[in-house]
Structures are given as C-alpha cells and as structure tokens.
Amino acid sequence: MIKAVLTIDDIASNNTPAIVDYLNEKGIKCVMFAWGAMVESHYDAALYALKNGIIVGNHSYSHPNFSKLSLDECIEEIEKNEQILNELYEKAGVVRKYRPFRFPYGDKGGANKDALQRYLAEKGFDKLSDSHIPYEWWKEKGLDKDIDTFWTFDLAEYNIRKGSGFTADDVLKRIYDTSPSEGASILAPDGGHIILLHAHDETEELVPGYYKQFLDILLENGVTFTEPKFTGKE
Ligand SMILES: [Zn+2]
Numbered sequence: 001m002i003k004a005v006l007t008i009d010d011i012a013s014n015n016t017p018a019i020v021d022y023l024n025e026k027g028i029k030c031v032m033f034a035w036g037a038m039v040e041s042h043y044d045a046a047l048y049a050l051k052n053g054i055i056v057g058n059h060s061y062s063h064p065n066f067s068k069l070s071l072d073e074c075i076e077e078i079e080k081n082e083q084i085l086n087e088l089y090e091k092a093g094v095v096r097k098y099r100p101f102r103f104p105y106g107d108k109g110g111a112n113k114d115a116l117q118r119y120l121a122e123k124g125f126d127k128l129s130d131s132h133i134p135y136e137w138w139k140e141k142g143l144d145k146d147i148d149t150f151w152t153f154d155l156a157e158y159n160i161r162k163g164s165g166f167t168a169d170d171v172l173k174r175i176y177d178t179s180p181s182e183g184a185s186i187l188a189p190d191g192g193h194i195i196l197l198h199a200h201d202e203t204e205e206l207v208p209g210y211y212k213q214f215l216d217i218l219l220e221n222g223v224t225f226t227e228p229k230f231t232g233k234e
Helices: 016-026 036-041 043-051 071-092 110-122 136-140 168-176 201-206 210-220
Strands: 002-011 030-034 055-058 192-198 223-225
Touching: 002 016, 002 036, 002 043, 002 210, 016 043, 016 210, 030 036, 036 043, 036 071, 043 055, 043 071, 055 071, 071 110, 168 210, 192 210, 201 210, 210 223
Parallel strands: 002 030, 002 192, 002 223, 030 055
Antiparallel strands: none
8 A cells, every 4th residue: 555645835826726626526635835925925725725624834934945044034934924824724714733844945954954843843833744654764864853844755746847848747757767766656565655746836837737637647556645644643
C-alpha cells in the first residue's frame, strides 16, 4: 500500500475553490498552506477552502527565502500571517484546531534553522505526523524532528510556466521515475509520503485541470490519500 498525505501550497488563488471541490468529490483530505498576501488578495477563495473542510496552514506572509532574512524578520513573516489566518478561521466560523507551518521553498532559515524550530515548538505549531514515512534519509536529515512540514515527493508542476519548457509530460516522468535523485519514488510499493502540489493559476492556465490529471494518475496507481494527523493530537 502506498500511503500519502496531500499538501497544497500557495493558496489562495482563483483556482483554489475548484481544487477544493475536486478533493471533496474524491474524498481526499489535505492541508493547504496559505501565504498571507495571497489570502488578502483572494479572500473569498481562502474562506471557501476553510468552509469546505480544508486545514489551512501558515506559509508566511510574503513568501520570502527565510535564509535571507534575520530571525526577527522570519518571525514577523510568520506572525503577520498567523493574525490573518486566525481572523480567516473566525470569519469562516471554523475552530482552528491545527497550526501547521511550511517554509516557503522549503528554506528552513539557514543560520537561523535551529532557532526557528525552537520558535515553532514554543509557539505550539503542529507537526504533521510522519509516522507513515519509512525512509532512512528522512531521519538522517532530521526531518522526523522538525516541526515544519516538509515533503517526500514534489510533483514540481509549478515549473510549468510560460517559457520554462517544463511540461505536463515532465511531471509524468517524475511520477513514473523509480529512482529519483531526491525524495522518494511515489509509486514504489509500501511507500509513505507527504506529497507537494501547488494551487497556481498560471499552471491552471497552461494545463487546465492539472491537479485532476496528476492526482487521478496517483489514485489509479494505488496511492491512498490518508487524513492529515498531527503529532500529539492523533
Ligand atoms: Zn510556496
């Protein structure tokens, strides 16, 4: 069995509600990571996600590279978005049970990495449970200890941009790759994953329904999406 928890980054966007509808139709639970500035500019789409059962996590306010910021600037990025998300949950009439965090670009803050992990722990951010992830490298890299939400498989479909030359076929190659240079092969038997997808409008424009296309292939190949659980709250 291949067990996977789905995470979708960079909401809110124009295509967020359609993605939410698709996930609910398929019975797939997921965490969507929102950045504050995108919530402000696509407020109704963010509300729609919350009202329709999505767990919305913190992905900073303006999506910077945290290794290029001072510790104070990193914390400001996180806290500014916390306020926006608290208000969003309140407006949606949804209790905020979980507060997962994902660093933009998976950039854990360089020299401030340890201080940021301590900060996330002290502030009660929730660790997405990774007890289903069987890979040695996950532990060797200390990802089993980190509070932030990393991933084992990146669909990398955000590379589908005008002029990038990266196409839907390149995403398919990644899905069927049995020995990827980083992360874990998504279709190998007995896998356990955190999958990374994005809610980018530019991807939707170039490959309409891209998320259906890619997630349907995973479903057809035996990937079972499991409900996101959080360490200490399972
Ligand atoms: Zn992002």
